[in-house]
Amino acid sequence: MGGEEERRPKLIQGNEACAEGAIAAGCRFYAGYPITPSSEIAEVLSYRLPAVGGTFIQMEDEIASLGAVIGASLAGVKAMTATSGPGFSLMQEHIGFACMAEVPCVIVNVMRGGPSTGLPTSPSQGDVQQARWGTHGDHPIIALTPWSVRECFELTVRAFNLSEKYRTPVILLMDEVVGHMRENVVLPDPSSLEIFDRVKPSVPPEWYIPYEDTSFGVPPMAPFGEGYRYHVTGLTHDVRGFPTLREDEIEPFMARLFRKIWSHLDDIQTWDTFQMEDAEICIVAYGSVARAAKRAVLEAREKGKKVGLVRLITIWPFCRRAIEEALKGCKVFVVPEMNMGQISREVKRVVRGRGEVLTVSKALGRLLTPNEILEPILEESR
């Protein structure tokens, strides 16, 4: 990309924007397995990556895909994969490995209806809690949800930056609407983007302790083959990377794994607000549903209802502060979702009885309408 030609508006899809964002973020390795509605990401990257000296490989399944991605990342190359629900289920094993071994990588899940084969390929937001808890064992996770084509690009870049900065897998939770929707957009100039690359060790190899705690909480990461020979494992390990069963080594490891995310929430969490200044009713939405929610806000305002929108961009860790701030003016929360109520649980957990949480939970394989979101609002204030 680059040049005047590229700065003109282009009619592109969310999936294409995601692929372009990956290239701009410095991703040079993609491994994946075909599944709609994410296939275009693979198709674009199979075309684009080799042209920039990168590698695209179609693997035998999604487990293999994320395995190859982690391998490439350990070798020092930014890597990603993309999938949808059934493939995301298969990837859980290696999401856990990437958390445990602290390997940066980006996993895109363009959500479609589930469970199982579900509704190919109609939109859904049914994998939100799976993104949080899908892999076994305790672990923090970062997940982002774009609502527009341009944001698919921006959040893909951000997903890479966060994964490199915090040595953690980052999940980009798109939905079928956002993935397939076409918008006329001007993508950011890649040279204007802030790109974060993982910190490499600055000490000589004999001083390198691969999983040593730092004040930031994220140890520098040496790529394979550059003289820093160390051990990487999915077993709980000590600071040198060697398996351990010792309590005095397990405890600091688990503490750091969580601390490196929880102590940087200001950097990780982002959300957007719309007409929240005087709002008494707050809609909490994310992804494509937030578009319908924004419309619902405008329509409610026309009817004289003081409604605002909190749009979650970082969906995990859950933006508690966004809700706390809304609680200053709002006593009613409406959470519309294309699932049976996965994020409304989180909103209820934060609100803790200090307000009412109404849900619009529909897993019907279609986008919610502004009217469906308005319904409980109009009933509430009747």
Next chain:
Amino acid sequence: MNEERRLIYHYLRHDKKFPHVWCPGCGNGIVLGSLIRTVHALGLSKDEVVLVSGIGCAGRLPVYVDFNTLHTTHGRALTFATGIKLAKPHLKVIVIMGDGDATAIGGNHLIHAARRNVDLTAIIVNNNIYGMTGGQSSPTTPHGLRASTSPYGHAEHAFDIARLVEAAGASLVARGTIYHVNLLDKLFQRAMEKVGFAVVEVISHCPTHFGKLNFLGDAVESMRWMAEHAVAVERAKKMRPEELQGKFRIGVLVDRDMPDYQSEYEKVRKRAMEGVPYRIDPQEISKMLESHQIY
């Protein structure tokens, strides 16, 4: 210390808390010794070797050696190895797996790594059983024998790992045993020198589980069995089929030259960088279809 021990010592990790996890009589230590001697003989530096493993007794092997080491998930070692090799082709990527690891949970990855002909060395330590979890049957447990999950005799038939990977497209297929150690060194060397997917099946044993359940005696007895039943491929060629009954061949079983994945993908990169659409003339297409052999 004699020279051999000094060599091994040089490659081991001394900050790793020994003793190792393996049972007395286990074949994994022999495989590790052979691997170290081979890396040394080939003059590979520790920095350029990446040793990748899956889960199981063989999966614990990398942690003891001073290479770039990666202990992955059960059955998936080849997928990680593929990513490493494609990202950094100059690295020498060696994958060590057990029979359950490579052919049950990782069976799909094994055949596809072979089909792609990724330039990897895959060592499969075959002890016919799941050792670490307590002696359950694996895809190489012989029919009729006992395992902790086949107390009435194993109802399934076993894979022949060498034939499986040969059919899947591996460039080099070899079989050795933990008894024939000099041969094992040579086979590892051949496999690591080969460009393309190279598999060495190492016939090993598990005196703790498989041996005990099937009354095969201790480690020495089962190695004696290997000595009596293994036939070098060169000798097997001169033997009649009835003489080969009940025996198994050791040595290089398949060695063929085929372009590896990396060099094929390099062509893709070149075309992509030139930026001209990829067109094939119709005659080329029919040639490609003809060379796509199926029986």
